[in-house]
Amino acid sequence: MTERLQEDKPIFQQIAEMVETNIVEGELVANDKIPSTNEFAKHYQINPATAAKGINLLVDQEIIFKKRGIGMFVSENAKEIVLHKRKERFYDQYVKPMLQEASRIELTTEQLTEWIKEDYQNGN
Amino acid sequence: MEIKTTNLQKAYRKNYAIQDFTLDLEGEKIIGLLGKNGAGKTTFMRMLAGHFQPTNGQLTINGQTPFNHYDVTKNICLVMESNNFNNKFRVKDILEISAKFYPNWDHEYAERLRQVFRLKEKQKIKTLSKGMYSALGIIVGLSSHAPITIFDEPYIGLDASFRSTFYDLLLESYQKNPRLIILSTHLIDEVSNLFEEVVIMQEGKLLLHDTVDHLASKHLVLSGNKEKIDQLTNGLDILHQSSMLGQKTVVLYDELVEETDGVDVSKSTLQELFVYLTKEEVNTHA
Numbered sequence: 001m002t003e004r005l006q007e008d009k010p011i012f013q014q015i016a017e018m019v020e021t022n023i024v025e026g027e028l029v030a031n032d033k034i035p036s037t038n039e040f041a042k043h044y045q046i047n048p049a050t051a052a053k054g055i056n057l058l059v060d061q062e063i064i065f066k067k068r069g070i071g072m073f074v075s076e077n078a079k080e081i082v083l084h085k086r087k088e089r090f091y092d093q094y095v096k097p098m099l100q101e102a103s104r105i106e107l108t109t110e111q112l113t114e115w116i117k118e119d120y121q122n123g124n
Numbered sequence: 125m126e127i128k129t130t131n132l133q134k135a136y137r138k139n140y141a142i143q144d145f146t147l148d149l150e151g152e153k154i155i156g157l158l159g160k161n162g163a164g165k166t167t168f169m170r171m172l173a174g175h176f177q178p179t180n181g182q183l184t185i186n187g188q189t190p191f192n193h194y195d196v197t198k199n200i201c202l203v204m205e206s207n208n209f210n211n212k213f214r215v216k217d218i219l220e221i222s223a224k225f226y227p228n229w230d231h232e233y234a235e236r237l238r239q240v241f242r243l244k245e246k247q248k249i250k251t252l253s254k255g256m257y258s259a260l261g262i263i264v265g266l267s268s269h270a271p272i273t274i275f276d277e278p279y280i281g282l283d284a285s286f287r288s289t290f291y292d293l294l295l296e297s298y299q300k301n302p303r304l305i306i307l308s309t310h311l312i313d314e315v316s317n318l319f320e321e322v323v324i325m326q327e328g329k330l331l332l333h334d335t336v337d338h339l340a341s342k343h344l345v346l347s348g349n350k351e352k353i354d355q356l357t358n359g360l361d362i363l364h365q366s367s368m369l370g371q372k373t374v375v376l377y378d379e380l381v382e383e384t385d386g387v388d389v390s391k392s393t394l395q396e397l398f399v400y401l402t403k404e405e406v407n408t409h410a
Contacts, residue, residue, distance in 0.1 A: 046317040
């Protein structure tokens with residue numbers, strides 16, 4: 001995990017999202033061990049409590065689970081949970097701002113849909 | 125450890141460096157102590173370390189006053205930006221004296237850090253560069269394992285690379301030996317991610333004490349079309365605002381905005397918030 005932290009978003013959220021992205025992309029699969037709070041803290045030079053908060057966010061959503069004394073592991077249906085959540089957020093996070101900018105610069109709906117179709121056909 | 129101050133005051137002749145300062149700190153946390161120059165940070169930290177007595181009010185550590193009380197001060201290590209060590213000594217002497225003063229002193233760790241920062245045992249304090257002098261302070265602070273470890277601008281003259289090493293070491297030391305660490309700094313951007321809590325002092329008083337998380341969720345930066353922003357924030361308490369070319373950005377603190385459609389919502393960094401909260405505006409009358 002070499003992604004850099006951004007400044008305009010809570011760090012704990014970014015930690016959680018980084019693990020989620022790894023799960024969605026298949027870098028982390030069910031029963032894989034994820035880095036410990038201390039490892040996150042060290043890598044990103046952040047307070048361990050912040051890292052713990054991010055990890056707990058994932059535990060609460062049952063994306064990862066705790067094995068006492070051993071560490072944190074990716075749960076069996078982690079990918080489903082993350083995909084479901086991200087799909088639900090997709091409209092607000094990506095489509096809406098895109099449409100706002102499109103209307104600001106007077107792009108037509110036809111042009112937009114054409115781009116989307118082209119890109120999808122090209123396998124993106 | 126529990127630090128408690130109640131209506132604390134410290135006056136130098138007739139000037140109050142600290143006034144009506146009430147604050148509770150407890151737990152094993154890394155706490156950032158922020159404030160503009162002259163806000164009273166150093167005076168507060170030196171009173172914690174028992175360097176002098178308050179003029180008025182109370183300051184206790186686990187219920188005891190630190191001044192002239194070795195049972196309390198042996199648990200507190202204060203590293204200042206200068207004047208930590210007597211110029212007559214050598215690096216080795218400082219480490220030996222510190223080992224005698226702090227009951228939890230970790231000799232092996234001190235030795236490892238001395239090598240990390242490339243300090244020679246026999247080097248005289250007088251001949252250390254500013255950066256290396258700071259490094260020695262950092263070594264003492266980290267190796268003291270003191271239940272309350274305080275760093276007051278500990279890295280004058282230390283380059284960006286060694287500062288980053290210091291942050292790594294601070295986290296490592298905190299994780300191995302959790303304790304109350306107070307770090308006072310003006311380089312907020314560099315260290316804000318290390319803090320769990322922040323204390324901001326202003327003119328000798330407490331301006332704010334909060335967790336970094338809560339501080340982040342308590343504020344909001346809105347930017348977009350000026351009319352739209354004005355309409356959304358009408359009647360709200362605005363911490364900071366600026367506008368340019370029909371666009372406007374406002375920072376709200378402790379205010380609720382329900383509808384943010386059509387405007388950009390983001391967060392400030394701790395350093396930006398600090399500036400908004402404490403800055404003196406320059407009023408130029410054209």
